[in-house]
Amino acid sequence: MPKNITHKMNYDLNQLGKTQEKTSTLAGLKKLVQLIAHEKRTLLLAVLAILVNSTLNLLGPFIVGHTIDKYVVHKDFTGVLHNAILLLCMFLAALFTSYMQTTLMGGVGQRMLFALRNSIFNKLQQLPVDFFNKNKAGDLISRVNNDTDKLNQFFSQSLMQFIGNIATMVGAGIFLLLINIELGAAALSPAIVILLLTLALSPWIKKKNALNLKSVGGMSAEIQESLNNFKVIIAFNRRDYFRKRFEIANAQNYKTAIGAGLANNVFVPVYGLFASVAQLIVLAFGIYLIGTGQFSIGLLVSYLSYATLFYNPLRQLAALWTNFQLAMAGWDRISQILSLETNLPQIVAGVAEPSAALLEFRDVHFSYDESREILHNISFKLEQGKTYALVGPTGGGKTTTASLIARLYDPSEGLVLLNGKDIRSYDPVERSQKIGFILQEPFLFTGTVKDNILYGNELYKDYTNQQVEQVIKDANLGTLLAIFENGLDTPVLSGGDSISLGQKQLIAFMRAVLRNPELLILDEATANIDTITEQLLSDILNKLPKTTTRVIIAHRLNTIENADEIFFVNSGEVIRAGSLNDAMEMLLQGKRTS
Numbered sequence: 042m043p044k045n046i047t048h049k050m051n052y053d054l055n056q057l058g059k060t061q062e063k064t065s066t067l068a069g070l071k072k073l074v075q076l077i078a079h080e081k082r083t084l085l086l087a088v089l090a091i092l093v094n095s096t097l098n099l100l101g102p103f104i105v106g107h108t109i110d111k112y113v114v115h116k117d118f119t120g121v122l123h124n125a126i127l128l129l130c131m132f133l134a135a136l137f138t139s140y141m142q143t144t145l146m147g148g149v150g151q152r153m154l155f156a157l158r159n160s161i162f163n164k165l166q167q168l169p170v171d172f173f174n175k176n177k178a179g180d181l182i183s184r185v186n187n188d189t190d191k192l193n194q195f196f197s198q199s200l201m202q203f204i205g206n207i208a209t210m211v212g213a214g215i216f217l218l219l220i221n222i223e224l225g226a227a228a229l230s231p232a233i234v235i236l237l238l239t240l241a242l243s244p245w246i247k248k249k250n251a252l253n254l255k256s257v258g259g260m261s262a263e264i265q266e267s268l269n270n271f272k273v274i275i276a277f278n279r280r281d282y283f284r285k286r287f288e289i290a291n292a293q294n295y296k297t298a299i300g301a302g303l304a305n306n307v308f309v310p311v312y313g314l315f316a317s318v319a320q321l322i323v324l325a326f327g328i329y330l331i332g333t334g335q336f337s338i339g340l341l342v343s344y345l346s347y348a349t350l351f352y353n354p355l356r357q358l359a360a361l362w363t364n365f366q367l368a369m370a371g372w373d374r375i376s377q378i379l380s381l382e383t384n385l386p387q388i389v390a391g392v393a394e395p396s397a398a399l400l401e402f403r404d405v406h407f408s409y410d411e412s413r414e415i416l417h418n419i420s421f422k423l424e425q426g427k428t429y430a431l432v433g434p435t436g437g438g439k440t441t442t443a444s445l446i447a448r449l450y451d452p453s454e455g456l457v458l459l460n461g462k463d464i465r466s467y468d469p470v471e472r473s474q475k476i477g478f479i480l481q482e483p484f485l486f487t488g489t490v491k492d493n494i495l496y497g498n499e500l501y502k503d504y505t506n507q508q509v510e511q512v513i514k515d516a517n518l519g520t521l522l523a524i525f526e527n528g529l530d531t532p533v534l535s536g537g538d539s540i541s542l543g544q545k546q547l548i549a550f551m552r553a554v555l556r557n558p559e560l561l562i563l564d565e566a567t568a569n570i571d572t573i574t575e576q577l578l579s580d581i582l583n584k585l586p587k588t589t590t591r592v593i594i595a596h597r598l599n600t601i602e603n604a605d606e607i608f609f610v611n612s613g614e615v616i617r618a619g620s621l622n623d624a625m626e627m628l629l630q631g632k633r634t635s
């Protein structure tokens with residue numbers, strides 16, 4: 042049989058960020074615009090509004106110049122009044138178009154934000170445990186919240202201003218060149234220097250912004266870690282340690298924020314300077330042209346306004362460029378998540394082997410990372426209806442073995458078969474129905490005991506309390522439910538301590554048993570439960586349907602007395618221990634016997 046080797050996927054986002062190829066500005070812009078490309082109608086309307094706005098702004102100076110030369114010089118005040126009213130109407134229309142594009146693009150930005158956050162969250166839901174092992178929740182939260190908002194700001198504020206400013210600049214540039222080509226060329230020459238400077242410095246600006254976003258993510262991760270572990274921090278009086286760590290993360294953020302701020306604003310004064318230089322050129326050259334009779338005062342006034350209309354947007358473009366770089370840096374961090382695929386895909390089902398075993402490990406090797414193999418060439422079979430125990434020293438590989446049984450990970454090499462079929466060919470819903478896993482640290486959601494017991498249970502999800510209580514009684518779980526003061530309505534807080542760890546394990550136990558799995562794995566599921574309740578659990582386990590296979594991981598050997606078979610798991614090997622005494626002997630010796 043060919044060896045079945047799974048290639049590991051790198052899920053460490055920070056490492057991915059380092060190796061990621063640099064995207065060019067144009068490619069980046071294309072990618073960003075694709076995010077809103079489906080809103081063609083709104084975008085078209087917004088572009089139209091902004092173009093009308095720019096045209097109206099561009100016509101203003103022309104009318105002013107014309108009014109001076111035609112009416113002011115000849116003291117025709119009716120003409121001045123007419124043009125003044127015309128200008129007022131134009132400015133009002135410009136105000137309306139500007140308002141329209143802001144509203145339209147605000148909507149586009151918010152819708153994009155909504156859709157993007159949904160897709161990131163959906164992607165996070167699809168990714169395997171390995172991904173969450175390698176990335177800190179705080180950093181992920183920062184990507185979902187903070188980085189997406191950078192994109193929203195770009196779309197709702199900057200993109201249309203960008204287009205409007207470019208249109209105004211192009212229009213003003215054309216007017217400047219049309220009125221007098223030499224004066225126009227002189228007035229525009231400082232702009233070329235600025236553009237070249239901007240292009241040359243933009244990779245540096247993007248890098249500074251990316252560093253800043255990364256440190257915001259790092260700080261968020263730091264906060265999350267200390268909030269998660271606040272009890273340990275207080276118990277061990279390690280407040281200083283965490284305060285220091287936070288100070289370092291905060292200082293890093295401060296440093297990168299200053300760097301980004303400098304990069305983002307370095308252009309602002311330069312733009313101002315160049316705009317003033319252009320005005321000076323126009324003024325000096327224009328006065329000279331008036332002196333030689335080639336220019337009128339009205340034209341010079343228009344000309345100065347066009348020069349302002351050209352340089353003001355250019356100055357704003359500096360700020361918009363920054364927003365764009367920020368959005369690109371944010372998008373890079375978001376697309377790192379979106380480009381990931383689960384390394385646990387469903388494969389096409391082969392023909393099931395006729396097998397007596399419910400589950401089989403065949404030549405399984407496994408490693409969490411390249412550095413160390415945790416399971417070496419493991420083969421065993423679990424038969425239907427039997428009880429198996431996994432025992433062994435701490436860190437021996439019991440939880441890892443159980444995680445592979447439940448397909449939280451795939452073997453690096455070898456096969457896991459469920460009912461004679463590659464476990465990878467099962468639909469996740471079907472697999473999770475067949476295999477119940479009570480984790481070492483049960484995770485509960487904020488809600489009630491009932492919400493938590495019925496989590497992921499389609500069968501009873503619409504049942505009333507009474508019906509659920511009956512189902513619980515029928516499954517011999519009534520005595521466990523009685524332990525909770527307010528029964529099914531007892532409140533549960535996910536992170537807090539409204540209930541004890543033992544009680545959490547009981548809820549996780551009821552949750553798993555009610556799903557009626559074919560294979561039930563209990564990983565240290567009774568470690569925090571008193572002996573009497575433990576006996577209760579043991580009775581319940583014995584009363585499970587005859588066909589249910591049980592895999593029990595336990596340090597306390599009395600909990601596995603009734604096991605049909607005991608496996609000793611140590612140093613990456615899984616060996617049949619024979620009797621309970623043999624297992625005890627192996628544990629005491631801390632080494633394996635064959």
Ligand SMILES: Nc1ncnc2c1ncn2[C@@H]1O[C@H](COP(=O)(O)OP(=O)(O)OP(=O)(O)O)[C@@H](O)[C@H]1O
Nearest residue numbers: 174409410415433434435436437438439440441442
């Ligand atoms: N997510 C992980 N990434 C890298 N190494 C891991 C990870 N989880 C476990 N390991 C390593 O794999 C080995 C086996 O761990 P495992 O949790 O399977 O042991 P165990 O027998 O269940 O221990 P315990 O009795 O303490 O629960 C240990 O050396 C551990 O350090």
